[in-house]
Amino acid sequence: MADPSTSIHYAPNHNFASDGTYSPGVDGFNLADISSASQLASLPNGVQGLAWLGMTGGADQSFMTAVNAYVGQPNLYGFYIAEPDPQSVPAANLMAEADYIHSVLPTAKTFIIEYNDGTPDAPVYGYTPANTHIDLFGLDPYPIRPQFSGGADYGVINAGVQEAQNIGVPLADIVPVYQAFGGPPGTAYASWTLPTPAQEQTILSTWGSLVPSPQFDYAYSWGVQSGDVALESDPSLAQVLAQHNSGGSPPPPNPPTIAINTIAGNDIITAAKASAGFVISGTTSGVEDGQPVTVDILNSSQVVLANLQATDQANSWSVTVTNTQATALADGIDIVTANVSDQAGDPAMQASLSLTVDEDRVAEAPTLAFSQGSLTVAKGGSVNLGITASPLDADDRVSVKISGVPSYETITAPSGDSVTHQAQGKTYTWTVTESASMAGTPLTGIMLTSHYKGSGSPVAGLTVTASDVTSGETASSPSQKLSVTDPPAAAPSSKDTGAAAMSNNTALFDQFAAGFHGDHGGAGQIASIAQMQGGDQDHLNLSSNPHRSA
Known part of the structure; x- marks a missing residue:
């Protein structure tokens, strides 16, 4: 896999030596970390400045003064506004700042780092071009950490890119941030491990497969901060980035790969499967016979539940999860990871697979209840049908089917739930299915709206059924009757x-x-x-x- 391809490279912190020389230029970094307009004059030809502001209070007078200092500077690339947390910094503040910058410096780029309010493997970002008017968004899912199985999890990079795209950040607006720092135990940066040159190349190639052509890329960090090691103090790591900045390093002739096969037929562990134990297997390429394969089962908090070892033979491997290990797994979604390296030490990109553990997986019909069995809806009005469909388990997702609905009545549901309908003779059958995020919670809030224009008082006899739509647990409750009366239009006065x-x-x-x-x-x-x-x-x-x- 190739590295990301861009001509602009940034590595912040301690960019200027005591004599004012721009230090990262020696390794091909041509976007300088600056904090004042005066620093732009000292930059060598071909180097632009990215001005750090660190201001998130909106376009107030102090912000405008800071930005105005850069007006007329030809080698300004843009502004690094901040690394804001959506929990404390409203998007509207960033929008006001971006709009002001664009109004006085139309060619300047605006840039922030997306703050992760989730976990490394399930990130949660909050800022988009739509809600901030920011131009570029840096993603910094650092994959080399002691908390990860085997010390590395390159899958967090993919998770970050997918989350950004899911919330509305286009691929073209994503700036990859490469981990180029780490700290020994006892330091402020002990939660991150300095990548080896081979790991750094895997970081680059992983990003290259996801964001092949960013507007610029970002290596964190050039300068050391507080007891950590970074590019300025590790020549071997700096050489990997220097080669990348000069045009990218070629991938190994046969880069190793690893994959995990489907587990237990459908990636679901039931009670029967757990009691018998199960096998996790997979394949490799570019890996010599005898190379060790590490397999981990982790929960959603990245806690290792089982660590298993295998040996690659003829590009295949397998491990057995014993019944003791399997029955100890709690119901929920676990992650299976597999790692391997070739004899030269080049690691394969980590393989991962979601494994559903549901040891009580049987047909589970939800319970269905009405607040009352007979309702009246005003002409042109709406009424809550008072339906409650309650799942039996935390992983169950519920749907409600309502048949016998006249054409002059319609059904709606809470935001996020899906609503469909289908003609059944002269009436309609409506189906409401709760969203996946609401699994394990009762389905309520189903509304009926009357569009009746006649002079009679028709009574609709509705048939209601609740169903569990969870794979492997599908079942339906007994149907129940519910009557709805549409009164006529009011008599003349x-x-x-x-x-x-x-x-x-x-x-x-x-x-x-x-x-x-x-x-x-x-x-x-x-x-x-x-x-x-x-x-x-x-x-x-x-x-x-x-x-x-x-």
């Missing part, structure tokens, strides 16, 4: 009906009086007074004898 009656009776009286024209005997004589509309006293029918012509 008494004021309106009285006016209509008065108008009608006036017309009849005119007809009656007209019978006296020509003074014909009996003409217009009232023949009958009859009540209309049943017992409605306000509506009378006034009849007269037929009029005769003169």
